[in-house]
Amino acid sequence: MKKELPEIRESVTTLRQRLRTERQGRRRIRLQVLYLLKSGQAQTRQAVASLVAVHRHTVGRWLEIYDTAGLEAMLAIKTHSNRQSVLPRAVRQAVAKKLHHAHGFASYGEVQQWLHRRYGVHVRYKTLHRLVRYQLRAKLKVPRPSHVKKTLPQPTSSR
Numbered sequence: 644m645k646k647e648l649p650e651i652r653e654s655v656t657t658l659r660q661r662l663r664t665e666r667q668g669r670r671r672i673r674l675q676v677l678y679l680l681k682s683g684q685a686q687t688r689q690a691v692a693s694l695v696a697v698h699r700h701t702v703g704r705w706l707e708i709y710d711t712a713g714l715e716a717m718l719a720i721k722t723h724s725n726r727q728s729v730l731p732r733a734v735r736q737a738v739a740k741k742l743h744h745a746h747g748f749a750s751y752g753e754v755q756q757w758l759h760r761r762y763g764v765h766v767r768y769k770t771l772h773r774l775v776r777y778q779l780r781a782k783l784k785v786p787r788p789s790h791v792k793k794t795l796p797q798p799t800s801s802r
Contacts, residue, residue: 646703648688649710651681658682670718672697673705677714729770734762738774742781750783751775 651658658678665671676691678684685691688706692699709717730738738754741747748754751771758764758771766774775781 646688648680649706651677651709653677653681653714655682667720669720673717676702676705677709677717729766730758730764730774734758734764735774735779737761739779739781742775742779742783747781748783754783 653661655678658674658681662671662674662678665674672695675695679691679694680686685694688699688702692702695702705717728735738758741757748757751768754771754775755766755768758766775783
């Protein structure tokens with residue numbers, strides 16, 4: 644049985660403007676669903692789903708949220724989890740402080756060892772990389788080894 648599409652209350656121009664200014668990709672797709680339906684480029688959930696490359700049930704869920712709670716509720720993307728952080732706040736702050744020193748860490752393995760020695764905390768390499776690189780926004784860059792011949796002085800030619 645086909646469910647009837649909800650009436651889209653925003654105008655085509657309003658949706659087009661919001662679509663142009665939206666920077667978050669997941670919200671853009673949801674706005675695009677409304678725009679395609681309102682502009683008449685698609686008439687069914689299945690057609691919209693194929694145009695935006697998501698499942699028709701996903702489109703149906705978004706439209707149900709839109710119908711019951713409105714545009715802002717449909718655009719609200721919940722990204723939370725009930726998992727606790729691997730590192731306590733004090734340990735995380737200590738890592739951040741140590742990372743910003745001139746002689747911080749040379750590798751993620753070194754960070755792992757330091758955490759285990761100092762705080763008795765074992766953190767997986769992948770988790771530690773995500774924390775340091777993307778959450779604390781630090782880079783552990785070490786220059787690559789250079790060949791021995793590169794460091795030797797070049798002989799000068801004299802005629």
